[in-house]
Amino acid sequence: MRHATRTLVLSTILALVGGTTALPHHSVSGQFDTTKLVTVTGVISKIDWVNPHIYVMVDGKDESGAAGQWALETIPTAMARKAKLTKDMLAGKQGETVTVTGHPSRDGRKSAWVIKITYPDGHFYQLSADRK
Amino acid sequence: MSIRESSRYALAAALVVALAASIHAQSGSQVAKATPRIDGRPDLNGTWDTGYNDLVIGFVQPQQLGGGSLCVSGCAPPAGAARAGGAGRAGGTAPAAPAGPARPRYKPEFQARVRTLDANQVKEDSILRCQPPGVPRIGPPAKIVQTRREVIFFYDDVNGGFFRIIPIDGRPHRKDLPPSYLGDAIGRWDGDTLVVETVNFNDDTWLTDDGAFHTKDLRVVERLRRTGDSIEWAATAHDPAVLSEPWSPPSRTLTLTDQELEESPRCEDRSLAHMQDLTNHDNPR
Numbered sequence: 518m519r520h521a522t523r524t525l526v527l528s529t530i531l532a533l534v535g536g537t538t539a540l541p542h543h544s545v546s547g548q549f550d551t552t553k554l555v556t557v558t559g560v561i562s563k564i565d566w567v568n569p570h571i572y573v574m575v576d577g578k579d580e581s582g583a584a585g586q587w588a589l590e591t592i593p594t595a596m597a598r599k600a601k602l603t604k605d606m607l608a609g610k611q612g613e614t615v616t617v618t619g620h621p622s623r624d625g626r627k628s629a630w631v632i633k634i635t636y637p638d639g640h641f642y643q644l645s646a647d648r649k
Numbered sequence: 650m651s652i653r654e655s656s657r658y659a660l661a662a663a664l665v666v667a668l669a670a671s672i673h674a675q676s677g678s679q680v681a682k683a684t685p686r687i688d689g690r691p692d693l694n695g696t697w698d699t700g701y702n703d704l705v706i707g708f709v710q711p712q713q714l715g716g717g718s719l720c721v722s723g724c725a726p727p728a729g730a731a732r733a734g735g736a737g738r739a740g741g742t743a744p745a746a747p748a749g750p751a752r753p754r755y756k757p758e759f760q761a762r763v764r765t766l767d768a769n770q771v772k773e774d775s776i777l778r779c780q781p782p783g784v785p786r787i788g789p790p791a792k793i794v795q796t797r798r799e800v801i802f803f804y805d806d807v808n809g810g811f812f813r814i815i816p817i818d819g820r821p822h823r824k825d826l827p828p829s830y831l832g833d834a835i836g837r838w839d840g841d842t843l844v845v846e847t848v849n850f851n852d853d854t855w856l857t858d859d860g861a862f863h864t865k866d867l868r869v870v871e872r873l874r875r876t877g878d879s880i881e882w883a884a885t886a887h888d889p890a891v892l893s894e895p896w897s898p899p900s901r902t903l904t905l906t907d908q909e910l911e912e913s914p915r916c917e918d919r920s921l922a923h924m925q926d927l928t929n930h931d932n933p934r
Binding site for chain 2: 547567568569570590592593594595597598599600601602606622624626628638639640642644645647
């Protein structure tokens with residue numbers, strides 16, 4: 518009984534936390550399939566530090582082997598600035614292989630909405646909630 | 650104890666009580682920070698946290714996770730953290746902004762048009778093509794420069810670094826300007842509240858994200874009142890030709906910040922051509 522009560526409390530807390538951290542805005546679900554995940558592994562070739570969303574361009578492939586340049590879309594520049602995440606931090610070291618998880622595009626392009634970018638030394642930047 | 654001694658003790662006690670009251674009053678005044686003033690008016694100068702991040706992403710404060718990792722968005726709140734709504738929270742105690750509907754209310758003959766625009770937002774909403782958001786959709790200013798003659802609002806918007814020049818020296822609205830996205834503004838002081846009236850808008854912008862169009866006769870009144878290190882911002886849109894009643898977006902509380910504005914990176918939409926759903930693209934400011 519005590520275990521059940523504790524589980525109920527934890528579940529409630531997690532539900533509340535999940536409910537308050539979800540991104541409520543913009544085009545994510547209109548352009549990306551938030552019911553699916555994709556993992557892209559490759560080398561960052563360019564960071565386009567533009568609004569309304571930053572793009573991380575990665576030469577790599579996903580888990581199905583789809584290879585080429587992936588256009589990985591993420592947060593607005595003002596949000597990165599507030600978090601003190603710079604363009605250089607996002608670019609990492611030249612030539613290193615990164616792993617990016619995200620929600621894939623709905624039209625089959627090599628594109629995704631970034632959830633998390635992980636670098637070879639293990640450090641990562643979480644840029645969005647996993648909505649799946 | 651003689652009467653003279655009693656009087657002496659009573660006087661000493663009264664002095665102690667008076668001194669204690671004075672110290673208490675001084676500490677109280679330090680808690681409630683005085684509102685800075687300039688030329689007899691509240692000093693609105695400064696860079697202000699408008700709460701953009703709080704509004705856009707709900708509860709999220711960036712978190713340093715150790716080892717160089719960082720959570721910018723979608724983070725679990727740290728233990729004991731307060732919900733978003735401190736700096737720049739919506740719904741403060743802003744002046745003269747009655748709580749109203751979240752969306753503008755239209756006269757019956759215009760409601761079908763709103764629904765059609767809403768259903769085709771990706772095609773119809775100019776804000777998605779990096780255009781200025783209009784007023785009041787642009788929200789409160791992120792920086793204010795105040796002089797005797799005018800107040801200048803600066804914005805830190807994803808669509809660009811916009812500004813508005815607002816005369817406060819009695820000049821009337823200009824007659825020589827074409828209608829524009831951010832209109833023509835003049836200001837005046839109503840006691841300690843800065844009242845900004847803006848007219849001469851084009852009709853390319855919306856009031857909200859969901860088809861809330863307006864005419865060129867839109868008139869927007871914003872009210873800003875500084876108390877201590879915060880400003881209460883409220884706005885009301887008047888467009889009686891199409892709206893059934895004036896509409897006010899949620900009021901906002903701005904807080905003084907030392908994070909200065911920076912040049913806004915260019916706005917370059919790459920998403921709209923790939924939208925599979927034309928309806929839902931919220932852009933809270």
